[in-house]
Amino acid sequence: MSATPSPRIGIIGTGAIGGFYGLMLARAGFDVHFLLRSEYVAVAERGLRLNSAVHGALTLANVQAYCNAADMPPCDWLLVGAKSTSNAELAPLIAQAAAPDAKVVLLQNGLAVEEGLRPLLPDSLHLLGGLCYICVHRAGPGIIEHQSLGSVNLAYHSGPASDAEAQLAIAEAGAALFKEAGLDSTAMPNLAQARWQKLVWNVPYNGLSVVLNAGTTALMGHGETRALILAIMKEVIQGAVACGHAIPEVFADKLLANTDRMPDYLPSMYHDFVEKRPLELRYIYAEPLAAAERAGIELPRIRALAQQLAFIDTHNLG
Amino acid sequence: MSATPSPRIGIIGTGAIGGFYGLMLARAGFDVHFLLRSEYVAVAERGLRLNSAVHGALTLANVQAYCNAADMPPCDWLLVGAKSTSNAELAPLIAQAAAPDAKVVLLQNGLAVEEGLRPLLPDSLHLLGGLCYICVHRAGPGIIEHQSLGSVNLAYHSGPASDAEAQLAIAEAGAALFKEAGLDSTAMPNLAQARWQKLVWNVPYNGLSVVLNAGTTALMGHGETRALILAIMKEVIQGAVACGHAIPEVFADKLLANTDRMPDYLPSMYHDFVEKRPLELRYIYAEPLAAAERAGIELPRIRALAQQLAFIDTHNLG
Numbered sequence: 145m146s147a148t149p150s151p152r153i154g155i156i157g158t159g160a161i162g163g164f165y166g167l168m169l170a171r172a173g174f175d176v177h178f179l180l181r182s183e184y185v186a187v188a189e190r191g192l193r194l195n196s197a198v199h200g201a202l203t204l205a206n207v208q209a210y211c212n213a214a215d216m217p218p219c220d221w222l223l224v225g226a227k228s229t230s231n232a233e234l235a236p237l238i239a240q241a242a243a244p245d246a247k248v249v250l251l252q253n254g255l256a257v258e259e260g261l262r263p264l265l266p267d268s269l270h271l272l273g274g275l276c277y278i279c280v281h282r283a284g285p286g287i288i289e290h291q292s293l294g295s296v297n298l299a300y301h302s303g304p305a306s307d308a309e310a311q312l313a314i315a316e317a318g319a320a321l322f323k324e325a326g327l328d329s330t331a332m333p334n335l336a337q338a339r340w341q342k343l344v345w346n347v348p349y350n351g352l353s354v355v356l357n358a359g360t361t362a363l364m365g366h367g368e369t370r371a372l373i374l375a376i377m378k379e380v381i382q383g384a385v386a387c388g389h390a391i392p393e394v395f396a397d398k399l400l401a402n403t404d405r406m407p408d409y410l411p412s413m414y415h416d417f418v419e420k421r422p423l424e425l426r427y428i429y430a431e432p433l434a435a436a437e438r439a440g441i442e443l444p445r446i447r448a449l450a451q452q453l454a455f456i457d458t459h460n461l462g
Numbered sequence: 463m464s465a466t467p468s469p470r471i472g473i474i475g476t477g478a479i480g481g482f483y484g485l486m487l488a489r490a491g492f493d494v495h496f497l498l499r500s501e502y503v504a505v506a507e508r509g510l511r512l513n514s515a516v517h518g519a520l521t522l523a524n525v526q527a528y529c530n531a532a533d534m535p536p537c538d539w540l541l542v543g544a545k546s547t548s549n550a551e552l553a554p555l556i557a558q559a560a561a562p563d564a565k566v567v568l569l570q571n572g573l574a575v576e577e578g579l580r581p582l583l584p585d586s587l588h589l590l591g592g593l594c595y596i597c598v599h600r601a602g603p604g605i606i607e608h609q610s611l612g613s614v615n616l617a618y619h620s621g622p623a624s625d626a627e628a629q630l631a632i633a634e635a636g637a638a639l640f641k642e643a644g645l646d647s648t649a650m651p652n653l654a655q656a657r658w659q660k661l662v663w664n665v666p667y668n669g670l671s672v673v674l675n676a677g678t679t680a681l682m683g684h685g686e687t688r689a690l691i692l693a694i695m696k697e698v699i700q701g702a703v704a705c706g707h708a709i710p711e712v713f714a715d716k717l718l719a720n721t722d723r724m725p726d727y728l729p730s731m732y733h734d735f736v737e738k739r740p741l742e743l744r745y746i747y748a749e750p751l752a753a754a755e756r757a758g759i760e761l762p763r764i765r766a767l768a769q770q771l772a773f774i775d776t777h778n779l780g
Contacts (some may be wrong), residue, residue, distance in 0.1 A: 355673060356773055368772035375766070444762040448693070452684035455674055 150174060153321070154219030154241045156234060157193070158183065158209075160282040160412070161251050167192050167204045172325035177208045177216050177259025178219070179241065186285035195283070196202040196290035213237035221247050221321065223274070228252045228260075229422045235264035242269055249274040249298065249318060253346045253412070254427025255339050255435060258301040270303035270314055273335045275342045279409045285371070291407045293330035299335035308333070340384035341391055345399050346428055348376040350450045352415035354423065354456060361408035362454060364400070372445070376399060379443040383436035423457045424451060468492060471639070472537030472559045474552060476501065476510070476527075478600040478730070479569050480543025482608060483640070485510050490643035495526045495534050497559065502529040504603035510590045513601070514608035531555035535593070539565050539639065541592070546570045546578075547740045553582035560587055565632060567592045567616065571664045571730070571746025573653035573657050573753060576619040588621035588632055591653045593660045597727045609725050613646035616651035626651070658702035659709055663717050664746055666694040669767045672741070672774060679726035682718070690763070692718060697761040701754035741775045743768065 155166035155178045162178070180187055192204040210216050213236075220243050226234055228250075238248055248265065250257050251274040258271050265271060275298075279291035298318045300311035315331035322329035332338040352363055352373065363369045374438040377396035384391045403409075416423055429450035436443050463693040471588040473484035473496045480496070486496040498505055528534050531554075538561050546568075553692055556566055566583065568575050576589050583589060593616075597609035616636045618629035633649035649657040659670035669693065670681055681687045695714035702709045721727075734741055749770035754761050 149710070352770075356770060358777075362777070366773045368769040368775060372766055372769040409707070415515070444693070445766045448690055448763045448766055451686040451690040452670075452674060455676070455681070455684045458684060459676075459680070 149270040150357035151220035151321070152177070152217060152243070154216055154222045155179060156222055156224045156238055156241065157230075159188065159225055159227075159228025159282045160288050161276055161278070162223060163192055163252065163282070163286070163288045164194060164278065164280050164294070165223055165225065165276075165296070165325075165327075167194050167202065167288070168202050168327060170197075170207075170324040171202065171323060174321065174325075175208075177210060177219060179210050179213055179237065181211065182189060183285040184209055190286055193287045194290055195288070197292060198290060198294065213240040216242035218243040218377075219264070221249065221318065224250045224252065225246065227416070227421065228254055228257050228317075228424050228427045231261045232264060233258065235261060239266055239269070242266075244268055245270065245304065245346070247314060248316060251276050251296070251341060252424075252427070254424060255336070255343060255431040257427050262302055268304060270305060271301045272298055272315060272318060273301055273339060274298050274318075275338050277342075279406060281410065281412070281415050291409060293406075295330075296322050297330045297332050297338055299332040299338050301335050308319055334389070336387070337384070337389040337391075340380065340387065340389045340432070342378045342383075342394060343378050343397070343428070343432055344391065345403070346411070347380050347400045347432070347446055347449075348373040349403070349409075350424075350428060351453050353411050353414040354453060355449065355452050356415045359410045359414075360403055360406060362402060370400075375397075376445050376449065379446050380432070382441060383432055383439075383443055383446075385434050387440045388439075417460060418454070420460055422461060423453060425453055425457060429453065468496065469538035469639070470535060470561070472534055472540045473497060474531075474540055474542045474556055475544025475548075476561065477503065477543055477545075478598045478606050479594055479596070480541060480618055481510055481600070481604070481606045482512065482596065482598050482612070483543065483569065483594075483614070483643075483645075485512050485520065485606070486517075486643040486645060487639060488522050488525075489520065492575055492639065492643075493526075494585055495528060495537060496560075497528050497555065499529065500621065501603045502527060511605045512608055513606070514609060515610060516612065531558040535563055536557040536561035537610060538634075539636065541567050541569055543569045545734070545739065546572055546575050546742050546745045549575065549579045550582060553579060553677070557584055557587070560584075562586055563622065564588070565590060565636060567636060569594050569614070570742075570745070571660060571740060573654070573661060573749040575745045576653070578745070580620055587621045588623060590616055590633060590636060591619055591657060592616050592636075593656050595660075597724060599728065599730070599733050611647075611724075611728060614640050615648045615656055617650040617656050619653050623774060640764050640779060652707070653707070655707040655709075656739040658698070658705065658707045658750070659700075659713070661746070661750055662695050662698045662709065662713060663721070664699050664729070665750070665764055665767075666720070668729040668742075668746060669771050671729050671732040672735045673767065673770050677726045677728045677732075678721055682722060688718075694763050694767065697764050698750070700759060701750055701757075701761055701764075704759045705753050706757075706759035735778060736772070738778055740779060741771060743771055743775060745772065
């Protein structure tokens with residue numbers, strides 16, 4: 145394994161996800177550098193604050209904060225927590241902050257986010273996907289609310305590591321960082337499979353929270369929307385299976401039961417909608433629908449939800 | 463034909479639909495009696511007012527208005543313009559206002575409204591369905607805004623007329639009333655077919671206007687929702703065909719083009735939602751879905767929309 149004993153970690157986009165994982169890694173002793181935009185002044189002055197139902201109230205007082213990627217030291221690992229809607233503009237910043245053989249991990253939801261970013265990155269960089277199972281949102285500048293969960297699954301996408309063994313070793317080195325910060329993390333052999341699996345949760349809850357202006361507890365507490373969630377989950381699984389990724393149908397029932405045990409949660413797309421940010425429709429809806437269509441199947445409930453969301457997004461930004 | 467030269471007409475539920483047709487029939491010289499609830503005082507004092515983009519501003523000053531069905535004279539024709547959600551409580555009032563062999567016409571949307579009401583009516587009454595093609599809404603107590611259209615198609619459902627010829631003659635007698643009031647009206651031989659045909663418009667626009675908080679112009683002006691409307695229309699047609707009612711697929715394209723020519727319109731379900739009335743989900747969504755299911759097909763986009771609407775309805779009334 146090529147990871148140094150204490151690699152330098154860069155956080156690109158210090159919102160809820162980037163802030164949570166960066167803070168947890170910094171508190172575990174890693175050398176973490178945070179790239180920020182609108183929240184730079186607040187975080188440089190007052191640090192990062194995490195109100196966690198799991199870990200208690202934690203503060204990272206002296207944040208190594210940057211508003212220019214060019215000022216960051218070369219980082220061995222770059223965790224991208226920004227919205228997937230801004231990946232194209234982030235690519236040059238990622239390249240600036242990267243050590244020559246850095247590992248770039250997209251802590252983002254959806255399918256094919258790596259395919260979107262890869263052509264914009266230097267070939268020398270490793271690119272990985274990271275699937276975060278976590279209920280977290282930004283409550284204010286530099287303030288993160290963490291309700292539950294926190295695990296990350298990593299899988300290699302592309303870059304200099306050419307064989308499966310070397311790729312899995314890099315994903316395992318990434319997982320080891322999170323584990324040292326006290327978080328569950330698993331290296332996965334197949335990124336597309338992992339992304340489809342995560343979509344089984346994201347596709348129903350993200351979209352329905354926006355369309356119906358509701359959190360998970362209300363959506364799960366009504367028999368009709370509960371049935372709709374399950375039907376949408378099964379369509380995601382159909383899409384995955386058509387694309388060659390075996391996910392058993394019973395996985396949907398398991399996710400429903402897991403969500404029942406979660407506190408009431410408003411998914412990230414709900415917050416994007418309320419704060420009038422562009423919705424992550426491309427990677428959470430359009431790419432999975434396109435992949436399923438190429439594999440020869442139509443997913444009508446997901447298509448209809450995506451069409452509703454496209455309308456809402458246009459009028460929300462207009 | 464058994465219709466008297468000037469039959470007595472009763473309007474049960476004088477909202478936008480009942481008010482419009484009742485006013486037009488009264489102005490054409492018919493003896494029209496209006497049953498009202500919350501708007502009784504306003505209409506008894508100030509009459510009915512129609513602001514019509516087609517017919518101009520019309521007033522019916524001396525309205526024969528009633529707040530008790532028992533006070534009405536026996537009516538030969540009863541036009542029911544109330545919401546289908548209140549049919550069960552209206553049944554005894556209809557029976558009270560009816561002449562012995564009266565014709566009851568349900569000017570309501572959806573499938574199987576007659577099946578819902580029939581068991582609650584005396585066997586001696588004729589029951590017909592009326593499909594109103596009209597853009598109209600209630601603007602205030604006794605005030606009706608009419609944007610466009612106005613035709614009514616009538617079809618016999620059940621009652622003393624046992625053979626098809628007699629049934630069509632009664633539907634034709636009803637159509638003649640509307641024609642005398644200057645409105646297009648056609649007697650149809652097959653009520654279920656006519657109801658399915660009307661659903662091709664109602665199912666997409668009513669539901670989407672509520673879920674997306676938008677009128678027809680906005681829904682038609684966005685490529686994604688326009689495609690969704692068309693897809694939902696085609697599902698309604700699939701349902702109709704599965705139930706034995708041939709509607710050509712091109713009918714959906716025709717309705718899209720017709721809607722493009724309409725002024726911006728907020729369907730009745732939108733007004734019900736905003737005014738916190740129960741949504742007409744049973745007859746516009748649940749009954750067609752159940753009929754299609756009995757015929758062996760699932761309509762996933764309509765099912766998903768109905769599930770969303772059920773959630774919205776619960777929270778709107780709660």
